[in-house]
Amino acid sequence: MGTTTGRPRDPRIEQAALAAVRALLAEGGYAAVTVAAVAARAGTTKPALYRRWPALPHLVHEAAFPGELAAELHLGDDLATDLAGVVRGTRDALCDPVAAAALPGLLAEVQTWPDLHAAMIQRFAGVFRRLDERLRAAVEAGEAHRDARADDLLRLIIGAVISGVLLTPGQLDDAWVERLTATLVRSLRP
Amino acid sequence: MGTTTGRPRDPRIEQAALAAVRALLAEGGYAAVTVAAVAARAGTTKPALYRRWPALPHLVHEAAFPGELAAELHLGDDLATDLAGVVRGTRDALCDPVAAAALPGLLAEVQTWPDLHAAMIQRFAGVFRRLDERLRAAVEAGEAHRDARADDLLRLIIGAVISGVLLTPGQLDDAWVERLTATLVRSLRP
Amino acid sequence: MGTTTGRPRDPRIEQAALAAVRALLAEGGYAAVTVAAVAARAGTTKPALYRRWPALPHLVHEAAFPGELAAELHLGDDLATDLAGVVRGTRDALCDPVAAAALPGLLAEVQTWPDLHAAMIQRFAGVFRRLDERLRAAVEAGEAHRDARADDLLRLIIGAVISGVLLTPGQLDDAWVERLTATLVRSLRP
Amino acid sequence: MGTTTGRPRDPRIEQAALAAVRALLAEGGYAAVTVAAVAARAGTTKPALYRRWPALPHLVHEAAFPGELAAELHLGDDLATDLAGVVRGTRDALCDPVAAAALPGLLAEVQTWPDLHAAMIQRFAGVFRRLDERLRAAVEAGEAHRDARADDLLRLIIGAVISGVLLTPGQLDDAWVERLTATLVRSLRP
DNA sequence: CACTAATCGAGACGGTACGTCGCGTCTTGTG
């Protein structure tokens, strides 16, 4: 009940708000993403935004990380190639200008909005599942030692990218991807 | 000129302010650290704080990360033991309740206050220098392969800890330290 | 056409809404009379109210001043007694707790809703007509001077009551009624 | 203590705010007097206004009724002339476009802000005092009967003007002043 | 007996204005 009652929401507002957030993030960074600014840019008002998202960080999160990070992830080659794909995909997702601008603010707001925490790590759920399967196969095939854990591995990749984005932006080039991949492959050797 | 003129600053205010920030961080997190709250708790006023720090994040930074992270770092045993010390030291520094409460907010404010960036990575300068030396020695001794780089290694450690603090707090126990250390040692093998 | 088609209005809603407004006025004053509150208290919804009244003030007006003020007015005794009746009736109508709570807000909304103006002064039309007749008779009978005008007289009474309600509530007791009546009688003497 | 500490208020803001309110009242009536609109027009911000007045009605009150209403009241001629002065002065004060626009809204807000009540009736304190004295003298001189009361008299005048402003604006011309004065004089005859 | 048309509930809609909080700065008078 209740799901179909009431006036339906104007679907254009949601899209306009998400686009406005992305534009503001790209232009002025997280500090420029104000509720009033988003509303003005989206051609709507603040209450309309608060009806759709509990707070600004939720809207920013949805704008900067619209879906699963593993969307285009391809696994199935040899382990090194697959790991390079995960590293590169994570790097690309978090180093995207919009995402990079949003990330520090979002990570800070996690303290205030616990539900954001679940939403953010959920973005990695698909990657984790597929990486976990791949790693099991690698263990079976003798490509990786038996103590290897996908959660540790993914945390290592994500941590490297996040700390790179936050502290040393611009250094996460393709050479870095290769170096990190090589390091991970070495660490997995039986 | 002018350094000795006029009324000298009350040295107690600086300490009281830093202690107030730590208390507020521990009690209410980053959101509770308000300039007015710090001033009130420290028994002083806002202008006295702004005379000492350019802005609130700088004060929080100094309160949460008072000095070099490598202060008590001991290196000189075998590589695995030394790496475990670095991992554990980094983990202990960033998982401290006060530091953990301050970290996300500070990382977000880096966007606004660029000088904070330099100040934060400076905290790791000592660790990096000593780790760099230790790694060179390891390479010479045949304990590590020749492409090993201290910056990549440290970024890996810091990233793992930061992402752990931000995303999966409470999971960075001693077993995790051992697992990460083992992984790093493996990745460094020639 | 169309007047009898369609589902007929539920007559209970109108009464429930008026009663809800009166209850809210008595309990929380004009500020408590919210469309949503009225709808909830009346067991109905906002659109049902807006189908019956163009805006909230109109509903409040009808709830607080349901009909002619002269409903129970008796004229026909000597002039002093008749004037006392008018004064007392006006006082009773406007000093009623519900009416007194509604009056200031309604007077303010007159600026926004011009049709309210006509509706409000219409409440005095019957009084005016009968007072006008009575005054003419008094002039004929030599009880009042020839320049006496019913509109000035009624405006004087209404004004005294309104300013009393708005500015000095609680002072319009029976002694005040007698004093005002005596004053008016004196002012009408030939 | 405390009265002289802190940064002194910019006196221009207070004047600019009052002028802005008067301009907005004259142009768009009470509904146009928005805190944001006043702030914008005065070249300041909302918090600066809330620092000076507890709420918008207080600011409107001060803007529309800056001081004593009896400022220019001259008494001392014969009773009819003096009463005419009071009636005309009250009429002029409340029929001024700015005051007339503010009055209904202010009277309504009295319910919400009790302190406004005292402030508003205070505006009549000087008139009341001087009218009281004048009426006593009139009683002594045999110009007025012994039961005449200044409070009743003033309430009658104020009420007539207020109800005129609220309900029949535009009819309070000079002829009305003469008629009301004559009525009052008659009602005071011994 | 189907059709038409207005009402019902429920509740979200777009929008205006509100009053508050925190920032970093400034202006005093006192030591």
Add this chain to the structure above:
DNA sequence: CACAAGACGCGACGTACCGTCTCGATTAGTG
């Protein structure tokens, strides 16, 4: 000079209420 005290200008926040709209389900009279 620094101090306490506190107001300053400013930007942003999240909420309350307005009057409207959409929806599916009723509920009569009409054809």
